[in-house]
Amino acid sequence: xxxxxxxxxxxxxxxxxxxxxxxxxxxxxxxxxxxxxxxxxxxxxxxxxxxxxxxxxxxxxxxxxxxxxxxxxxxxxxxxxxxxxxxxxxxxxxxxxxxxxxxxxxxxxxxxxxxxxxxxxxxxxxxxxxxxxxxxxxxxxxxxxxxxxxxxxxxxxxxxxxxxxxxxxxxxxxxxxxxxxxxxxxxxxxxxxxxxxxxxxxxxxxxxxxxxxxxxxxxxxxxxxxxxxxxxxxxxxxxxxxxxxxxxxxxxxxxxxxxxxxxxxxxxxxxxxxxxxxxxxxxxxxxxxxxxxxxxxxxxxxxxxxxxxxxxxxxxxxxxxxxxxxxxxxxxxxxxxxxxxxxxxxxxxxxxxxxxxxxxxxxxxxxxxxxxxxxxxxxxxxxxxxxxxxxxxxxxxxxxxxxxxxxxxxxxxxxxxxxxxxxxxxxxxxxxxxxxxxxxxxxxxxxxxxxxxxxxxxxxxxxxxxxxxxxxxxxxxxxxxxxxxxxxxxxxxxxxxxxxxxxxxxxxxxxxxxxxxxxxxxxxxxxxxxxxxxxxxxxxxxxxxxxxxxxxxxxxxxxxxxxxxxxxxxxxxxxxxxxxxxxxxxxxxxxxxxxxxxxxxxxxxxxxxxxxxxxxxxxxxxxxxxxxxxxxxxxxxxxxxxxxxxxxxxxxxxxxxxxxxxxxxxxxxxxxxxxxxxxxxxxxxxxxxxxxxxxxxxxxxxxxxxxxxxxxxxxxxxxxxxxxxxxxxxxxxxxxxxxx
Amino acid sequence: xxxxxxxxxxxxxxxxxxxxxxxxxxxxxxxxxxxxxxxxxxxxxxxxxxxxxxxxxxxxxxxxxxxxxxxxxxxxxxxxxxxxxxxxxxxxxxxxxxxxxxxxxxxxxxxxxxxxxxxxxxxxxxxxxxxxxxxxxxxxxxxxxxxxxxxxxxxxxxxxxxxxxxxxxxxxxxxxxxxxxxxxxxxxxxxxxxxxxxxxxxxxxxxxxxxxxxxxxxxxxx
Numbered sequence: 001x002x003x004x005x006x007x008x009x010x011x012x013x014x015x016x017x018x019x020x021x022x023x024x025x026x027x028x029x030x031x032x033x034x035x036x037x038x039x040x041x042x043x044x045x046x047x048x049x050x051x052x053x054x055x056x057x058x059x060x061x062x063x064x065x066x067x068x069x070x071x072x073x074x075x076x077x078x079x080x081x082x083x084x085x086x087x088x089x090x091x092x093x094x095x096x097x098x099x100x101x102x103x104x105x106x107x108x109x110x111x112x113x114x115x116x117x118x119x120x121x122x123x124x125x126x127x128x129x130x131x132x133x134x135x136x137x138x139x140x141x142x143x144x145x146x147x148x149x150x151x152x153x154x155x156x157x158x159x160x161x162x163x164x165x166x167x168x169x170x171x172x173x174x175x176x177x178x179x180x181x182x183x184x185x186x187x188x189x190x191x192x193x194x195x196x197x198x199x200x201x202x203x204x205x206x207x208x209x210x211x212x213x214x215x216x217x218x219x220x221x222x223x224x225x226x227x228x229x230x231x232x233x234x235x236x237x238x239x240x241x242x243x244x245x246x247x248x249x250x251x252x253x254x255x256x257x258x259x260x261x262x263x264x265x266x267x268x269x270x271x272x273x274x275x276x277x278x279x280x281x282x283x284x285x286x287x288x289x290x291x292x293x294x295x296x297x298x299x300x301x302x303x304x305x306x307x308x309x310x311x312x313x314x315x316x317x318x319x320x321x322x323x324x325x326x327x328x329x330x331x332x333x334x335x336x337x338x339x340x341x342x343x344x345x346x347x348x349x350x351x352x353x354x355x356x357x358x359x360x361x362x363x364x365x366x367x368x369x370x371x372x373x374x375x376x377x378x379x380x381x382x383x384x385x386x387x388x389x390x391x392x393x394x395x396x397x398x399x400x401x402x403x404x405x406x407x408x409x410x411x412x413x414x415x416x417x418x419x420x421x422x423x424x425x426x427x428x429x430x431x432x433x434x435x436x437x438x439x440x441x442x443x444x445x446x447x448x449x450x451x452x453x454x455x456x457x458x459x460x461x462x463x464x465x466x467x468x469x470x471x472x473x474x475x476x477x478x479x480x481x482x483x484x485x486x487x488x489x490x491x492x493x494x495x496x497x498x499x500x501x502x503x504x505x506x507x508x509x510x511x512x513x514x515x516x517x518x519x520x521x522x523x524x525x526x527x528x529x530x531x532x533x534x535x536x537x538x539x540x541x542x543x544x545x546x547x548x549x550x551x552x553x554x555x556x557x558x559x560x561x562x563x564x565x566x567x568x569x570x571x572x573x574x575x576x577x578x579x580x581x582x583x584x585x586x587x588x589x590x591x592x593x594x595x596x597x598x599x600x601x602x603x604x605x606x607x608x609x610x611x612x613x614x615x616x617x618x619x620x621x622x623x624x625x626x627x628x629x630x631x632x633x634x635x636x637x638x639x640x641x642x643x644x645x646x647x648x649x650x651x652x653x654x655x656x657x658x659x660x661x662x663x664x665x666x667x668x669x670x671x672x673x674x675x676x677x678x679x680x681x682x683x684x685x686x687x688x689x690x691x692x693x694x695x696x697x698x699x700x701x702x703x704x705x706x707x708x709x710x711x712x713x714x715x716x717x718x719x720x721x722x723x724x725x726x727x728x729x730x731x732x733x734x735x736x737x738x739x740x
Numbered sequence: 741x742x743x744x745x746x747x748x749x750x751x752x753x754x755x756x757x758x759x760x761x762x763x764x765x766x767x768x769x770x771x772x773x774x775x776x777x778x779x780x781x782x783x784x785x786x787x788x789x790x791x792x793x794x795x796x797x798x799x800x801x802x803x804x805x806x807x808x809x810x811x812x813x814x815x816x817x818x819x820x821x822x823x824x825x826x827x828x829x830x831x832x833x834x835x836x837x838x839x840x841x842x843x844x845x846x847x848x849x850x851x852x853x854x855x856x857x858x859x860x861x862x863x864x865x866x867x868x869x870x871x872x873x874x875x876x877x878x879x880x881x882x883x884x885x886x887x888x889x890x891x892x893x894x895x896x897x898x899x900x901x902x903x904x905x906x907x908x909x910x911x912x913x914x915x916x917x918x919x920x921x922x923x924x925x926x927x928x929x930x931x932x933x934x935x936x937x938x939x940x941x942x943x944x945x946x947x948x949x950x951x952x953x954x955x956x957x958x959x960x961x962x
Contacts, residue, residue, distance in 0.1 A: 158850050162881070163791040165752025249750050249794025341749060425850045427881040429937050430789075432756045446942065448759070562942060 012036070016043035022378055029372045037310045037358070037366045041373065044276035044314055045283060048537050051377035054503040055535045058516045063529040068492050071531065076117040076201055076271065077191075078531020080493045082557055084450040087198065089123040090190035092131075092458075092497045092553045094536040099185040102243040103152025107185050108160040109246040112318050114189040115164060116272035119255050120321060122199040122262050123191030126433055127445050128161050130171035130187050131458045131497070131551045135180030137414060137737040142180050147738050149183050156246075157187070158425040163248035164255070167434050168426035169443035171458050175414040178462065181541030186497040186534075188458055188553040192447055199262060201271030203285035203293055203324045206352045208268055210282070210295055211330065213337050213344040214254050214320040217278070218303035220244045221316025250319040250342075257340035258321060264336065266329035273320040279313045279373075281322040283356050286370035292355040293370070295348020296362065309358060309365040324350060380503075387469050387514050388507035388545070395590050395603040403665045403711075403718040406598045407642050408729050410670070413597040416639050417733035421740070436563040441483040441635050446560045455489035455556040460499075461638070462547030463591040464606035469511045469548050470518035472591075472606045477522035478614050478674050479637055480554035485618035486635040486677050487564050488625030489556030494523055496533035496552055501545030503537050511548035512537075519550060525611045528554050564625045567651025568632040571705040573680040575648075576687050577641070578624070579617040580697035581661055582673030584608075593639045594670035607673045613696070614675040620694035621677040629679070629687050636676040642669035642711065642719065644678050646730070649709050649723040657702035657711040665718050669711065680704055741959045743769040744782025746812070746828075748803045753789030753826065753936060760939035761786070765952045774806040784821040784955055785812055787828025789881070789934060799842060799884045800830035809835055821865055821955065822928040826882055829920070829930035838921055838930045839897065840889030842882075846913025850883040854944055856908035857919055857933060861901040864922050865958035866929040869950050876947040878933040880911060885932040887914035887921075897921055904929055 005013065005020055013023055016039055026034055026042050034042065048054055064072035070087055071079035077091040095110025111128060118125045132153060135146040150173075161168045166189070203210065221244035261267055269289065271281045278300070286293045297312050307315075325333050330346055337344040351357070356373065358366040369376075410416050423438035435453060436444040442457040457480045464472030481491040496519060501508040523530055539546040568575075589595055590604025624630040632651075636644045649655055661668045681687045684700060691698030709726060711719040743761040747754045754771060761769040770780050774792075779785060793802035803809065809831070816822045816837055824832040832838040845851055859867055859874040870876070889897070894916055897903050905920040912932075920931025935948025 155849075162850055162852075162883075163750070163752075163794060165790060247794070249791060249796070252750055252752065252791070252794075424853055427850070427852045429852065429879055429881060429934075429943075430752055430756070432759060432937050432940060432943060435942055448763075560942070 012039060016040065017047065018043055022046060025378055029376060030368065037313060038368060040310045040314050041279050041366055041368060044279055045373040046377040050276050050280060052535050053377050054380050054382050054537060055498065055512060056379050057381050058513050061516060061520045063520060063524045064531065066527050066529050069529055069531055073530065073532045076120050078493065078495060079198060080531065080555065082447065082452050082454065084452065085195050086192060086447060086450050087195055088190055088192050088454055088555065089118050089121045090188065090495055090555060091117055091532045092186055092188040092495045092551065093117065093534040094497050094499060095185045095187065096183065096499065096536050096539060098243045099153055100149065100183050103149045104156040105243055105245050107153040107156030109244045109318055110185050110187045111157055111160040112246045112248065112251050113274045114187045115166065115251060116274065118189045118191035119258055120201065120270050120272040122197045123193040124259060125166045125189050125191040126431060127190045127443065127456065128166050128168045128187060129443065129456060129458045129553065130157055130168065130185065131460055132171065132173045133179040133184035133549065134175055136175050136177060139180060146180065151738065153185055154422050154425055160246055160248040162427040164252050165430050167428045167430050169428050169434055169445065170438045172460065173419050173422060176462055176547065178544065178546045182539045182546050184499050184549060186551045188495065190454065190456060190555065197262065199267065199270050201285050202269040202289040203291050203350045204289040205268050205324065206291060206350050208324050208327050208350045209330050209346045210293055210348040210350060211323050211325055211333060211344055212300055212320065212347045213323065213342060215247065215250050215317055216301040216303040216343065217312055217315045218317045219307065219311055219315060222311055222314045244316050244318050246318050253340045253342055254319055254321060257337050257342050261333045261336040264332045266326050266332045268324045268326055270321060270323040273322060275316065277314065277316045283370045283373040285322065285324065286356060287374035290354065292351035292353040292357065293348055294351050294357040296359040298361045299345050299347040301343050301345055309360050313358065382503050382509045383506045384509035384513050385506040387510040389466055391467060392603045393587060395586055395595065395601060396599060398586065398664060398666065401666050403669055404721060406666065407646065407719060410593055410597045410639055410643060411646055411726055411730040412733040414737060416593060416643055418731045419734060420731065421734045421738065436487065440566050441486045442489065444487060444563050451560050453558050453560045455484045455487055455558055456553065457483035458551060458553045460549050460551035462549040463596065463602060465515060465550060466547040467591045467604065467606050469514035471609065473515045473518035473550050474522040475606055475609050475674060476550065476552050477519060477526060477528065478609055478611065480552045481526045481528065482618055482635045482677065484554060484556035485622040486625065486633045488622055489558040490622065491526055491528045491554050491556040493531050494528040494552055494554045496530055496550060498535045499539055499546060499549040499551065500537050501540045508545055515548055515550050522611065526615065564630055564633050566632060566634045566647060568648055568653050568680040568704045569651060571653055573631055573682055573704045574684045574700055575655060575657065575702045575704060576679045576681055576684065577676055577699045577701050578621050578679055578691060578696060579676040580699050581659065581668065582671065582676055584667055584671035584673055589667060589671060592670060592672045594666060607671065609674050616694045616696045617675045617677060620691050620696050621679065623690055624679055624687060629681050629683055629690065631682060632680040634678045636678065638672060640670040640672050645711065646709055646726045648678060650727050653704050654706040654708045654723050655702055655704050656706065659701060659713045661713060665713055668713060741767045741783050741956055742781065743767060744772045744779050744785045745769055746772045746774060746785065746787050746808055748774045748792035748806060750792045750794055751788050751790035753934065757786045757788045757936045760936040761952060764939040764949055765956060767956065772808060774808045777807050777811040779811050779815055783959055784823060785815060787824035787831050789826030789828060792827055792831065799827060800834035803831045804835040813837060816923065816928050819925060819927050823866065824930040825934055825936060826932055829932055830884065832928065832930045837928055838923055839893045840887055840921065842884050842932065843886045843888055844884050845886050851911055852881040854879045855911055855933065857905040858908055860903045860906055863901060864904060864926045864929065866951050866954050867904055868957055869954040875908065876950065877945040878935055878938045878948050880933045882932055885912045887918045889915065905931055
């Protein structure tokens, strides 16, 4: 069909971010011109945020199944079997753009949105984690703004999660210039339920009533999904009205009411209203079930008068759910919501014609096939070239460094310092399941109903991925799995948050493709299939793209028991480096924290990963944790060996380390080669035997004791510092940087 | 012994209190919906932590009008044992069952951490299993936990040994480091820290269980 686009229409299309080709497809699907409401509906459903149109062809490369996966991508969250008839649902989601425009509400509603994704499936949320990225707090130009964004985001998460009653148990906080005008707020949530308590977002059963529950619809967040699919310009500040306002108390009531209503057996399908609100929930529920939905906007509870059909359909007001009930049992559901003081209204019925038919006072104002909205969005195999990078391969000549002052500098840096100021604002203990909370390698939550605990880790590394998106992403998967193995958990499944720049730029699209392919390879290797996630593109401000920043959330399982701590609790333990000292060359130092914090440069390649070796090291460390051989354990990540050693002393017991190596001191102590886990043990021979069985080196590097950290290489003392000094540098850095 | 755990809209430590009294203490517990005035023959009523009514207006300011609170007030007047933890303490002060008020933490932030409490009196049904001055490690998790009252009230509380616990290292700016207080009849305790979060061997501390064990011992004696 040839499309004639006049000037007025061109303006409308631009406003709705619909290309002329996409408009042509709309015309051929509808067989007529859409009205404004329909155009709005298409614009949000076909937005990048809702349709994944730029990433879908590549997302198909990801593994999505193993023997524990009960539900893979495509539903509100992925589901994993954890045994004893119990299951967990989990997913990660971004709220990057809203958090820049309005940090407090942006982050708060990010938490609210992902929690609804979890309990809409019938699971009770038991944990939240956050991966946060900001511009530098000490930036001359934007430091004050970045500090305000961080404080606002943290308060927003704290406000929402604490009031809702879900513990926020961990995450990561990273500072980088590229996030200066484009902070990243990725929120992970996990819930638990029994196998027979799982609900899906499907509008099955022709004639069944469609019920709206929760908060009234207002004018907030209209077209949020398409805002989130755009790059930032100077005008973005004027988009504040597209950010929604959250009410965690309402959400808590909604949680309790939904779980109680599900127990009646009268609910057929249920979905939360998140991005694209009423539009997305109706069309997706209908599309999944192959049914139509016919409903009248006049029945939708509204907060304001005079709202147009366009506004009601596109509103992103928070704390709303859509459910389909068994015909004749509506009242049972309505009674439960009344008990919790929540509004509910029958707004329409399920039909057999596959159409989303929206009426206003009986008159049809939009009529589109559900499938066309949910599944027929154009897919783009966007052209890609070589991944963008503007960094040399070779770094500066190695300076004659003072390792001790370098170590202090690194411990006091934004990326490596204690995030206590942040996580003490989160209630990380509510529901008394938190066996290991924030600040450790992995968070561990017990499932009270069974003898199983769930460990979880969130990780990303924009620097590694900027230098090499494929290898960088593999390193992130390996790091997450290593975190879990360190505490004795078996990694079982993953969720991903793909934060990238503008996919219409071939060199950015190349980052996306390489990263997804690396993720696919690593997730297949570690048998941690992706069960769902989120794609956030167009993370670009004034032409500057963020580093490619895929964030992984990986969960593992272990038997419930006192957790293996990070800090060594006693003197006289042997410190063993499972996996050995590792190796590096100058090129592979370029993405490390040493390069960033000490040399202030970025070059070369990320550390080298041998996945088979990594797996063996993890198997050995996991067995050491499970058999009680590791009294304390900590995996080596950013900052390398010296930083990990320092962190192991923060329980108050020092250590003395003797190393023999060909590497220069700064490389030996700060390289970030993977596949290494520090273990404190009372039974060195047993640990050595175990390591030999797994065919990995177990290098004894020293002993715990005293009140200092002392590190020497070939007899030369390089670090000899009281742990109090290391600790206070590390512990106070963030507060000092925030000027609080 | 039977515990009644009141559930307000927005309570979120209700289940934790139930778990501590059943699984950890080994006694019976039942939830009481805020709309009811039937305390279900409970021997102890617990007002749990959380954000009842979203903490809108002021923490506890709306909950005190819940129907259950008139029953709780009467129960307390008749000598019944009532414990309010965190939000429960805030509700008890709003309802006038305990003196003083809880205001915003000194640093204006929510604080979640395990802190040390010093036992100020062992002469109460909540503390009879403790030693004078005994230190308990118990978590706090609140944004409005700064205890305040006028000087005369504070002097009275101290003179009558009605300060149950003080913070060793005052985290929130509470006057005289007060963490928990008793009613005149010593049968109502309000405290900001969460003993129900420190009652299980798998939690970082199980010192809080001593408070529940004190209640059990008081009950057995009567």
